[in-house]
Amino acid sequence: MDLRDFIAQCEHDGDLKRVAAEVDWNLEMSHMAKLVEERGGPSLLFENVKDCIGSVMFGAYSNTNRLAKVLGRPDIKTTCGLSKAWMEMSIGEVIRKKEVATGPVFENTIEGDDVDIFKLPAPKFYEKDGGRFIGTACFMVVEDPETKEINLGTYRSQVLDKKTVGAQILKGKRGDRILQKYRKLGKKMPICLVVGCDPLLMLAGSAMVENADEYDVVGTLRGAPVEVVKAPLTGLPIPATAEIVLEGYIDGDNLREEGPFGEYTGYYTDELVNPIKKPAIEVERIYHRNDPILLAASVGRPVNDNHMMLAFVRNATLWTELTRMGMKGVQSVYMPPEACGRFWAIVSVKQMYPGHADQIAAAVIASHTCTYGLKGLIIVDDDIEADDLPRVWWALATRYNPARGTQIINRGRSTPLDPALGTGHNLMTSRIIMDATIPFEWEEKPVQVEMSKKAMASAKARLAELGLD
Ligand SMILES: Cc1cc2nc3c(=O)[nH]c(=O)nc-3n(C[C@H](O)[C@H](O)[C@H](O)COP(=O)(O)O)c2cc1C
Ligand SMILES: [Mn+2]
Structure with missing residues (x-):
């Protein structure tokens, strides 16, 4: 090739x-x-x-x-x-x-x-x-x-x-x-x-x-x-x-x-x-x-060539690193190109024990890929794909509780290209971890609204009958 x-x-x-x-x-x-x-x-x-x-x-x-x-x-x-x-x-x-x-x-x-x-x-x-x-x-x-x-x-x-x-x-x-x-x-x-x-x-x-x-x-x-x-x-x-x-x-x-x-x-x-x-x-x-x-490659304000390739490559190497680190339960990993492809990450995890989401978050922060420039990480449960941004927002709205779910990492390595650092930053950024999962250990989990499977079948049939399918 x-x-x-x-x-x-x-x-x-x-x-x-x-x-x-x-x-x-x-x-x-x-x-x-x-x-x-x-x-x-x-x-x-x-x-x-x-x-x-x-x-x-x-x-x-x-x-x-x-x-x-x-x-x-x-x-x-x-x-x-x-x-x-x-x-x-x-x-x-x-x-x-x-x-x-x-x-x-x-x-x-x-x-x-x-x-x-x-x-x-x-x-x-x-x-x-x-x-x-x-x-x-x-x-x-x-x-x-x-x-x-x-x-x-x-x-x-x-x-x-x-x-x-x-x-x-x-x-x-x-x-x-x-x-x-x-x-x-x-x-x-x-x-x-x-x-x-x-x-x-x-x-x-x-x-x-x-x-x-x-x-x-x-x-x-x-x-x-x-x-x-x-x-x-x-x-x-x-x-x-x-x-x-x-x-x-x-x-x-x-x-x-x-x-x-x-x-x-x-x-x-x-x-x-x-x-x-x-x-x-x-x-x-x-x-x-x-x-x-x-x-x-085109550059400048997102989204263009640069952000698509950065998002793809950072996402791929982060996922590879998490796998090599032996992290269990990782369903999907996504770094949105709109966030310049490297400053924010979202990870979907199937939790298996209390603290699992925190462990994944710590691994992301420790990864080589994310040592450089990362500012934000959102962890969601496995019913939401990391790249399903409307659902990620839903999790931030309904599962994230800031006082419980937030950790700030004060000192992280960053890039001189980040305008948010201002001057005199010494190439350091802070990072935020936002845990938008439902805590594993909760015995009573919020009950989700679901459609009835039985009613769905008959609703589909009625729609077909009425020419609305
Ligand atoms: C299109 C594009 C342009 C880049 N430009 C630079 C750059 O000018 N300077 C830099 O240090 N890294 C730049 N990077 C990031 C580096 O390629 C990346 O950090 C890589 O790991 C550097 O290689 P090294 O780890 O072998 O030093 C760029 C990445 C992309 C996708
Ligand atoms: Mn290299």
């Missing part, structure tokens, strides 16, 4: 439209894509971008149907269902990546004075953005210099000049921890930036995976190994069928101003007025396929 297979599937299903007319990378392309996305339209393939080579795909992740195609499970109709499928597949036997001799990614090599990243069709998304962003649905490949583990990470990246790409690798991420190891060794970090490939690889790059190679996560989900080739200068494994790869080095001591960027929260951060210096890739080579396709 590569990006071209995915595009062919979308096209076959009437879920992709090609734009052959010339469009401008400067706001025009992103705005066209955003308007189509807002009215629930198809994904778009811009084939003719002013002054650039290649094409750009927008909207690969913007609805559940497309996410289902990304996962290779078009039979599944909900994000919650897709997350469950990810969980079930990912706890299976690990299928490791496979190195192959060569691949289409090497159809073209650009090096030396010919390297000009501006020739790639990177869009400028919003007016106040600091420039053109080549990496919005990308991932970077690095190797841990101590453990030799391969790590993939998705960090948005801006074209800073002809040969430099800024990378917003936020503090404390696995990618940052590896970069700091190279810094201590007094070495530059070899890195490959992959833009456009099997869209599931990019999702794995954005998943909070620790102690595992994301190529193997995708191999396990696909049931077949990811084929990689060695990047010639750094030796890093890159997908054999990647569309565009930038190979180079990050000097952890040489930070550059990057941003601002219209974030997935729907806001700009403080960097709009106080620019922040970030790691930057000194690009030595560009490899690309013939007629390369850059994969881009």
Whole structure:
């Protein structure tokens, strides 16, 4: 599976439209894509971008149907269902990546004075953005210099000049921890930036995976190994069928101003007025396929590409973690894209003993997925699916008793992108747990209003008789 297979599937299903007319990378392309996305339209393939080579795909992740195609499970109709499928597949036997001799990614090599990243069709998304962003649905490949583990990470990246790409690798991420190891060794970090490939690889790059190679996560989900080739200068494994790869080095001591960027929260951060210096890739080579396709994701206020993919991936990895932690009774897990896909979680649990709901809540708070950014968690009983928001509201209205059901976690790790933290927050947020279950130990549980099964049968018959069915 590569990006071209995915595009062919979308096209076959009437879920992709090609734009052959010339469009401008400067706001025009992103705005066209955003308007189509807002009215629930198809994904778009811009084939003719002013002054650039290649094409750009927008909207690969913007609805559940497309996410289902990304996962290779078009039979599944909900994000919650897709997350469950990810969980079930990912706890299976690990299928490791496979190195192959060569691949289409090497159809073209650009090096030396010919390297000009501006020739790639990177869009400028919003007016106040600091420039053109080549990496919005990308991932970077690095190797841990101590453990030799391969790590993939998705960090948005801006074209800073002809040969430099800024990378917003936020503090404390696995990618940052590896970069700091190279810094201590007094070495530059070899890195490959992959833009456009099997869209599931990019999702794995954005998943909070620790102690595992994301190529193997995708191999396990696909049931077949990811084929990689060695990047010639750094030796890093890159997908054999990647569309565009930038190979180079990050000097952890040489930070550059990057941003601002219209974030997935729907806001700009403080960097709009106080620019922040970030790691930057000194690009030595560009490899690309013939007629390369850059994969881009829309950002800004929810709901769009970013929130759909964040919701799906966070939901899937949280569910996987709860399963690995041996949590019993978890029926479904859901992180609503409307809450930017990561700030709120809902878990449905079949309680088996007093305190069960609290135990699940504690496990969610302890999970690696939710260490970062989570602000709210709602626990509901198993008669309500986690993604059935009208019923979740019903539980909050009728089963939740704030004094009994609320716990506040005062100190949680968060993201500098959260506008609610204000300034001087030191990247800490509080979190709320709202237990909207009926306490297990209550001997007298509230009696629910139900329709009579017997009366229902005859009511159905009467309706049919009266032509009202
Ligand atoms: C579209 C998208 C863009 C992202 N951009 C960033 C970013 O700019 N910086 C960042 O640190 N994390 C970003 N993330 C989240 C990271 O990909 C995620 O935390 C991942 O675990 C990072 O990889 P690592 O754990 O190997 O460091 C983004 C996620 C998505 C889905
Ligand atoms: Mn990673």
